[in-house]
Amino acid sequence: MSLLVVDDLVKTYPGGRKSPPVEAVRGVSFSVEPGEFFGLLGPNGAGKSTTIGCISTLVRPTSGRILVDGVDITRAPAEGKRRIAVVPQTRNLDHDLTVRELLVYHGRYFGLPSAEREARADRLLEEMQVSDKASAKPSKLSGGQQQRVMIARALMHDPQLVLLDEPTTGLDPQARRLLWGTLHELHGRGITFILTTHYMEEADRLCQRLAIVDHGRILTLDTPAALKKTLPGAQVLDLWVRAPEPLAPRLESIPGVQNLERVEVEGDGDGLERLRLFVDPKDGLLDRVLHSVRDGGADLHHVNLAQPSLEDVYIHLTGKELRD
Ligand SMILES: Nc1ncnc2c1ncn2[C@@H]1O[C@H](COP(=O)(O)OP(=O)(O)OP(=O)(O)O)[C@@H](O)[C@H]1O
Ligand SMILES: [Mg+2]
Numbered sequence: 001m002s003l004l005v006v007d008d009l010v011k012t013y014p015g016g017r018k019s020p021p022v023e024a025v026r027g028v029s030f031s032v033e034p035g036e037f038f039g040l041l042g043p044n045g046a047g048k049s050t051t052i053g054c055i056s057t058l059v060r061p062t063s064g065r066i067l068v069d070g071v072d073i074t075r076a077p078a079e080g081k082r083r084i085a086v087v088p089q090t091r092n093l094d095h096d097l098t099v100r101e102l103l104v105y106h107g108r109y110f111g112l113p114s115a116e117r118e119a120r121a122d123r124l125l126e127e128m129q130v131s132d133k134a135s136a137k138p139s140k141l142s143g144g145q146q147q148r149v150m151i152a153r154a155l156m157h158d159p160q161l162v163l164l165d166e167p168t169t170g171l172d173p174q175a176r177r178l179l180w181g182t183l184h185e186l187h188g189r190g191i192t193f194i195l196t197t198h199y200m201e202e203a204d205r206l207c208q209r210l211a212i213v214d215h216g217r218i219l220t221l222d223t224p225a226a227l228k229k230t231l232p233g234a235q236v237l238d239l240w241v242r243a244p245e246p247l248a249p250r251l252e253s254i255p256g257v258q259n260l261e262r263v264e265v266e267g268d269g270d271g272l273e274r275l276r277l278f279v280d281p282k283d284g285l286l287d288r289v290l291h292s293v294r295d296g297g298a299d300l301h302h303v304n305l306a307q308p309s310l311e312d313v314y315i316h317l318t319g320k321e322l323r324d
Helices: 048-055 077-083 099-109 114-127 143-155 173-188 200-206 224-229 248-252 285-295 310-318
Strands: 004-013 022-032 037-041 063-068 084-087 161-165 192-197 209-214 217-222 235-242 257-263 273-279 299-306
Touching (some): 022 209, 022 217, 099 114, 143 161, 224 310, 235 285, 248 257, 248 273, 273 285
Parallel strands (some): 037 209, 084 161
Antiparallel strands (some): 004 022, 004 063, 235 273, 257 273
C-alpha cells in the first residue's frame, strides 16, 4: 500500500477585498511508496508549499483527498500528524530555547517518556552533527546548522514520512552538499521523504521519482532518468548568440539537429538569445553548427554541450528557465 496518496488536490486561497482568489493547487495527484524519496520540483509560486501544507494538515484543502498509510488526514488529522514530520520552508525555531531543549520539548509534545526523549535528542544531535551546539540558542547557529536542528527535531517522534520544504535554499554550496549526504543516509535507513526544491541538481541527486510542478499543476512525473530520456536528442547543445536575423531556420535544417527551442533569456535587452539544439553530436555536427552561426552573421557569445539534465526537461516543458 502507498504510504501517501494525494488525489486530485485543489487549494484555492480565498481572495480579500482587494485581492482575487489564488488557485495555488489545481488538481494534483500522486502517490509515494514506503521508503521512497519523492520530489516536487518547480519555480516560485508553483504550489509546492501549499501541497506540503495540505499533507501536513496546516493548510485545509479546497477539495481532494489525502491518505497517509490509508488514513484520510482531513478526517483524522491527529493520526496523520503522528506519522508525518514537516521541515517548513521558513525556519521556525523557538529562540528562547536551547537546541537540545527544542528537541526534548518536541518529544514531550508527542508523548515520549522522559528518558527516551533525552536519549533521542542526544542521538539525533549527534547524527545531524550539531551536538556541539546542544546548549546554544538557535540564533547562534549558521543557516545550515539551524536546518540540521530542524531536521533533528522533525525526527524526534519517529515519523514514517518526512516533508522537507526547500531544505537547502539559502545554504552555501558546502552546507548544501553536507545536507545532501545526511539526507541520503537517512533515506538509506528507511525514512520516506518528500522534498520540494527548485534546484535541479538537488532533485536529480536525491529523488527517486519526481513531479515537475508549475502553476499548481503537475507537468510530468517519473524517475529523473526517464524524464531525461523523453528529450528528443542524445545531447543538448546550447548556444547564446546575438544574431542580425533569426538563426533557427538555418540551424534546424542541419542534419543531426533533431529539435530546436528558443529559450527566454531574462533581461535580454542587449539582444542575446539562447537557442537549444537537441543533437546527436557525431560526424562533424559541431563544425556544421558553428559554420552556420558564422554564415548567419551572428556573434557567438557562449556554447555548452551536455548530457540532458532536468533543467532541459523543464525548459522543454515550459519554454522558460528555472532560475536558482
Ligand atoms: N496564505 C496564502 N494566502 C493567499 N495566497 C497564498 C497563500 N500562500 C500561498 N499563496 C499563493 O499561492 C501560490 C502558491 O504558493 P506556494 O507557497 O504554494 O508556492 P511554492 O511553490 O512553495 O513557491 P516558493 O518556491 O516560492 O516557495 C502563490 O501564488 C502564492 O502567492
Ligand atoms: Mg514554497
